[in-house]
Amino acid sequence: MSAPISHTYLRTRVSVMAEQLYSPQHLEALFQTPLEHLGQGFSFDQFQNRELSSTTLNRMTEKALIRTLIHELAVLLRPLESPSRSILVNWIRKFELYNLKAIIRGKLQKLSFEQIKEDLHELPGFLALPHEGLLRTESVLELLRQLEEGTYSDIARQARRVYEEKNEPFSLDAAIDRSYYTGLLRCVNSSDGSDKSSLHELLGALIDQQNLIWLLRYRFGYGLSASETYFLLIPAGWKLYREHVKELVNKESFEQVIKALKGHYADLLVDVDNVFDAECVLESHTAVYARHCLRFSSSAVARALAYLVLREMDLKKLYAIIQGKLLQLDDGLIRTAAMMGGPGTGLSHHV
Template sequence: MTLAPQPYLNTRVSAMSERLLTSDQIAALCELSLPDLAERFGLEALLDEQLDRRTKSRAVKQALINTLLDELRVLIRPMNATEAGLVLAWGRKYALFNLKTLLRGQLYELDQSEISANLYELPAHVRLPQQELFRAEGVLELLRKLEQGPYSLIARQGREVFEQKREPFALEAALDQRYYGEMVRRLLQVSNQDGNELKQLLGAVLDRVGLLWLLRFRFSYGLSPSETYYQLVPSVRLLHRDRLLRLVNLETFDEILAALPEPLTSRLAGSTSLMEVQRRLGGHVTDEARRTLANGQSGVARALAYLILREHGVLALFSIVQGQLLGLPRELIEIAVEVSEPNCPADSLADAA
């Protein structure tokens, strides 16, 4: 399909959008019991008394990720190769999670059964060749095995960085950087209306990632401006290369927030911690996705907006389930899924994804 506005894809996205959860619906889910949640969302593992808490949690997250990736596969069917490649690049974050698990297993010499227990079972369109990677002897061999196929750029950059530095942190940062860099590369191959709307949407995603990484690396990890700048991925929207270079050389958290362009300045005004910035930026991305879904003309951009919002919803559902499995009070669960405001100061050194 190459003709805008891609009527079939737009119709499919509109129909699937009925599955999205609103804030009010997420709040209502916080009041349901685990059996009620299991029945409503088909999460049979929650009702299996033979499974321990950790196994139930893992099974639920696996089921929700499978739902998301199955919907991704449906949505890319009518897209051309360039468009599908971009949306697939977004969905490969879950393979990246598996890759990091395999690498940590090699780095810390973990038992294969322990590694396997922490891997997601992914569909073929985003799957790693895990059995082959299991047979690798060391991090470098594992990455070399991955250099054939769709993950070649990520694997090559990770291997080159690890050969130079031999640091787990540098390796994972390089993998994350290449993941977002690959999305930018594919985005720039899309033209016309699709490209413009996708730049607005993915630009908001990249702005969020860039600012969180900048603040985390500078103030949580204590990296120098030059070391921090080297780790960043310039956005195609607000936090482009020149602006990141100016921001990274500022000395304080507050100075960086004050120097941001609109609408980020207004959105983050009064933020006192990295955790609060993360929460507000997450709202900025979901607002942009809702705007694209409601008003966009590009079927591809609307499909990606749907997937971003769908992921937000299924992760909120998982947080509700996880909170109940851990016996947390409802007030904390509501804060975790952002339907209630936290009433205590957030840790300014909190990790941000």
């Protein structure tokens, strides 16, 4: 298909698929639905299987939800060619990186092949990670050597240094996460002019959200220095520009950071006093922006990406509801986990 035709097709496809995104009422209806019927939306029928433990069901549900998302991505990819195609493919690589982290963590903890394999997501063939080969490695060093030979050679080199010099998986995870977003940014930068600005704004909003959460977590959760925190953040956002981020990482407490925020984010986070609530507020804000992008963006690829972002958020919420029901948690707790009542209404205030 030529680009205008494929983009018209993609826009139509996205509009049709956007119909299945959850409204608050839909989410409430899902919350009220018995567990046995919750799997209908993603072709999962194991909730009535009494032989499966809740842990197994939990894992199966997560895998089924990711499969749904990947299947929808595959539908959206059909009319696309590079570089637009590579943007969506790179976005879904986050699951490949989850797998990579799971394999590395598993190897560090000396887990068995089966134990690690159970935690991995089933991914489509167009994602490059050679799971079987990596799983069969017999030490972290061998794993890193094998990674150095593949698509993830840049991550592997950095991971090796981090591993050999610090030997802590956190730094490795942070390096991988950072590399994921910078890779996505590179893809957006090489996209067509018509798509670039819309994609930059959408990705910028995602990066702002991620940067702010990481900043709070690294600085006040893990106690990293200002300079190390800044280094681990993604080098380009949308409204959180560099100088502002530098000012924020230099603050000594959570409250100071919130007070120092400017513009839009200052209004959003004014009443927030912990990382979880901040995450909820920022995610809601990103969702609002993604919905705007989904309806009004001039770029079909940006619309597709916005759809995927929103769909992933929805599936996470659905997963939280299922998980809560499986574990027979308190309704309030489930609502908080599924971000149904807004921030400050749930877990953080109860605990």
